[in-house]
Amino acid sequence: MPPADAPAESDTAPPEAADVPPDPADASTEQAGPPPEPRPGPSGAGTGTGAGAGTGTEDTLDLKLTEELLALIGEDRRRAAATGSASSGELLTDPGTWPGATTGAGVFHLVPVVLERDLALISRWMNDPAVAAFWELAGPDSVTADHIRTQLEGDGRSIPCLGVLDGTPMSYWEVYRADLDPLARHYPARLHDTGIHLLIGGVNHRGKGLGTILLRAVADLALDNLPRSGRVVAEPDLRNTPSVAAFLSAGFRFSAEVDLPDKRAALMIRDRTYRDHL
Numbered sequence: 001m002p003p004a005d006a007p008a009e010s011d012t013a014p015p016e017a018a019d020v021p022p023d024p025a026d027a028s029t030e031q032a033g034p035p036p037e038p039r040p041g042p043s044g045a046g047t048g049t050g051a052g053a054g055t056g057t058e059d060t061l062d063l064k065l066t067e068e069l070l071a072l073i074g075e076d077r078r079r080a081a082a083t084g085s086a087s088s089g090e091l092l093t094d095p096g097t098w099p100g101a102t103t104g105a106g107v108f109h110l111v112p113v114v115l116e117r118d119l120a121l122i123s124r125w126m127n128d129p130a131v132a133a134f135w136e137l138a139g140p141d142s143v144t145a146d147h148i149r150t151q152l153e154g155d156g157r158s159i160p161c162l163g164v165l166d167g168t169p170m171s172y173w174e175v176y177r178a179d180l181d182p183l184a185r186h187y188p189a190r191l192h193d194t195g196i197h198l199l200i201g202g203v204n205h206r207g208k209g210l211g212t213i214l215l216r217a218v219a220d221l222a223l224d225n226l227p228r229s230g231r232v233v234a235e236p237d238l239r240n241t242p243s244v245a246a247f248l249s250a251g252f253r254f255s256a257e258v259d260l261p262d263k264r265a266a267l268m269i270r271d272r273t274y275r276d277h278l
Contacts, residue, residue, distance in 0.1 A: 026071075036212060091156040091177050092194075097226045101217040103109040105168035105210055108217050115152065119145055122162075122172050125201035130264070134237070135199065157181070163198075163214060171197040173218065178233045186258045187233075187267055194222045194229040215250035219270045230272050236266035244268070251275060 039046040095110040102108075113122070126133055132138035137147055151158040157180045163171030178184060178195035196218055200206055219232040236243040238257060244266050248254065252268040259265075 011171065016097060020097075047206075054181050064220040091180070092175060093225055094160055095161050095175055095221070095225075098221050101221055103209075103213050103217050105213050108214060109164045110175070110218065111164050111169075113148055113152070113162060113172075115148055118162055118169070119148070121169060121201070122148070125172060128201070131199055131201075134240075154233060163200075163216075163218075165252055170201060170205045171214065173197065174203065175218075175222065183233070183235060183260070186260055187256065190230060190239075192226070192228040192230065194226055194232045196222070196232060196234055211246040212249040214247060215252070219250065219252070220275065223275060232270045235260065235270040236264045236268065238264045 012184055020188070025091060036083070036184060049183045054086050067073075094112065098110060100107045100109045112243050119149075123137075123141040126135055126137040126144050127139070127164055129138075148160050151160050151174070158176035161173045161175065162169045163173050165171075174195075174197040176195045176197075178193040179189040179191055181195060183195065184190070184193075198215065198218075200210060200214075234247060234252065236247065244254070247268040250270070251274075252270045253274075255267040255269045257264060258267045271277075
């Protein structure tokens with residue numbers, strides 16, 4: 001996938017910190033992807049995909065499926081078809097069909113991105129210096145458009161979404177198949193692992209603990225609506241302590257330090273088995 005984590009803000013987020021870089025909850029969260037060797041995700045985000053083109057990092061959508069993975073996916077789809085599963089033949093279900101999550105901050109929905117409608121807003125967020133440092137998508141709208149279009153025109157393993165809180169678009173998310181992402185080269189991935197990347201847009205939504213609240217909500221939505229996924233994973237930059245703290249507060253556990261092509265990351269995992277205890 002595309003960007004790395006932006007800061008996912010914790011309840012004690014830095015003053016007006018911009019979007020969780022692929023880590024802190026108040027900026028963007030992680031990401032990954034392949035050609036020139038796909039990259040794992042934005043270096044500052046906590047959940048998500050790799051950002052900008054031309055950075056030499058891995059890109060999820062370019063990751064070639066191995067024969068073993070193709071066989072596993074094929075078998076999985078055959079089982080789904082035999083049981084009449086609604087997700088037969090899909091890499092991910094559509095987050096737009098997931099119900100809203102009632103949180104302490106309001107009712108939250110994931111709405112799949114429509115490029116013509118949402119590009120200007122997302123590009124503005126990507127040009128916030130605090131976000132750009134991790135997602136590397138600053139510049140004209142075409143830079144962000146290329147990043148998003150690659151996912152929209154891909155095979156469905158990465159789905160870009162707006163996060164809408166009480167009717168207001170206020171964050172950008174990427175929900176992706178982590179086991180089909182370059183990230184899977186760096187940790188013991190399991191079939192149907194779900195990855196997330198997050199970017200919180202607008203300083204008025206940062207520094208309020210929203211990162212923790214929304215990370216927990218989206219992880220729970222993924223586990224509720226992707227029954228074959230046993231866990232949700234993220235790879236925030238290890239230096240992004242607010243983001244790592246937000247993940248921990250959201251029920252993720254720290255699994256390991258991972259050396260990715262563009263950063264040293266904290267591998268964060270939220271297990272279905274322990275979700276009621278963390």
